[in-house]
Amino acid sequence: MTTPFFESNPNITKPYALMDLDDTLFQTQRKIDAWKLPTAESENLVCATVNKKGEPLSFMSQRQATFFNWLLASTDLIVVTARDRSEIKRVKLPFASWQVLTHGAVILTSNGQMLNDWQQHMYDALAPIQGKLAELTELIGKHSKNASDAPNDLVLTPHVDSFNDGSDSGANHDPLTIYLAIKHAQKNHQILADLAQKLPTLIPDFDEHFYVHVNANNLAILPHAVHKRHAVQFLLTNHLDNQCPSFGFGDSLADLPFLQLLDWYGMPSRGQLHEQRHAE
Incomplete structure (x- = not known):
C-alpha cells in the first residue's frame, strides 16, 4: 500500500478553537x-466587555480584533473562561458555540442552555x-478585618449558581457556592x-478539598472538582x-492543563504563562 501525498481540499473542516478570554483576546486599558x-x-x-454599569471596560487591539474575526469565520470557537453566567453576559462578542464557564463548573450549549449531565455531575461534587466553603468564607472575612497593615482591603466574592437553566429539562437545584x-x-x-x-493553615484538610490559583489581582479558591x-x-x-x-490559547497557568488536551x-506574548516561560 502506498501512502498518498497531501493534496489540497476546497472542502474545509473547521477546527475547534478553545479560547480563554480575559488577557488572551482582550484586556483592560x-x-x-x-x-x-x-x-x-x-x-x-474595539470594546469587548462592559462593567456592571454598561460602561466599556476591556478592549481588543486592532490585531486582536482581526484575530477574533478570523476565529469566528474559520473555526468552531469554544469559550473557556473563569467568568460565570452573569459575568459572561458583559462580554459583547458574538459567541455561537459551546461555552465553558466558571472555571469549568458550568458548560453551556450553543443555544445557551446548561449541559444537564455535566451540571448534575458538578452538583453532586459541590x-x-x-459547609467547608462557608467556613472558609467566614475565616477569610475575619482574616481581612484583623489584618494590621490594611484591614478590609480584601474583596471576597463567592461565585454561586443554581445549576438550573430555567427550562423544563434543566435540573432544578438550590444555589451552591462554586468557588x-x-x-x-x-x-x-x-x-x-x-x-x-x-490559606492551608486557616482550615483543616484544606489541600484535600481545595486548590488555589493566583494571577495578578485575582486569587481563586477552587474545589478540586472545578477545573477548566x-x-x-x-x-x-x-x-x-x-x-x-x-x-x-490561554494566558495563565490555570489554562495550561486544558490546553495540553488539545492538538496545538x-x-x-504577555501575561502569566509568557512571564513563566520567559523566567525559565
Whole structure:
C-alpha cells in the first residue's frame, strides 16, 4: 500500500478553537498601557466587555480584533473562561458555540442552555463541601478585618449558581457556592500571594478539598472538582468530533492543563504563562 501525498481540499473542516478570554483576546486599558500592545491606539480599540454599569471596560487591539474575526469565520470557537453566567453576559462578542464557564463548573450549549449531565455531575461534587466553603468564607472575612497593615482591603466574592437553566429539562437545584474569588482593593498583588500561602493553615484538610490559583489581582479558591481541564475533557470525550483538530490559547497557568488536551496550543506574548516561560 502506498501512502498518498497531501493534496489540497476546497472542502474545509473547521477546527475547534478553545479560547480563554480575559488577557488572551482582550484586556483592560491599564494592561494595554502596561504591556504596550501594538495597534492599540485609541482609534483602533474595539470594546469587548462592559462593567456592571454598561460602561466599556476591556478592549481588543486592532490585531486582536482581526484575530477574533478570523476565529469566528474559520473555526468552531469554544469559550473557556473563569467568568460565570452573569459575568459572561458583559462580554459583547458574538459567541455561537459551546461555552465553558466558571472555571469549568458550568458548560453551556450553543443555544445557551446548561449541559444537564455535566451540571448534575458538578452538583453532586459541590454539594458535600458547601459547609467547608462557608467556613472558609467566614475565616477569610475575619482574616481581612484583623489584618494590621490594611484591614478590609480584601474583596471576597463567592461565585454561586443554581445549576438550573430555567427550562423544563434543566435540573432544578438550590444555589451552591462554586468557588471563592478574592481581589485586593488597592491591587497589592503581593498581599494576595502571601494570603495564598496562608490559606492551608486557616482550615483543616484544606489541600484535600481545595486548590488555589493566583494571577495578578485575582486569587481563586477552587474545589478540586472545578477545573477548566475537567470540563474540556468532558466535551472532547462526549460531545466533540474526535476527527476534528483542536487548538487553543490561554494566558495563565490555570489554562495550561486544558490546553495540553488539545492538538496545538499557544499563549499571548504577555501575561502569566509568557512571564513563566520567559523566567525559565
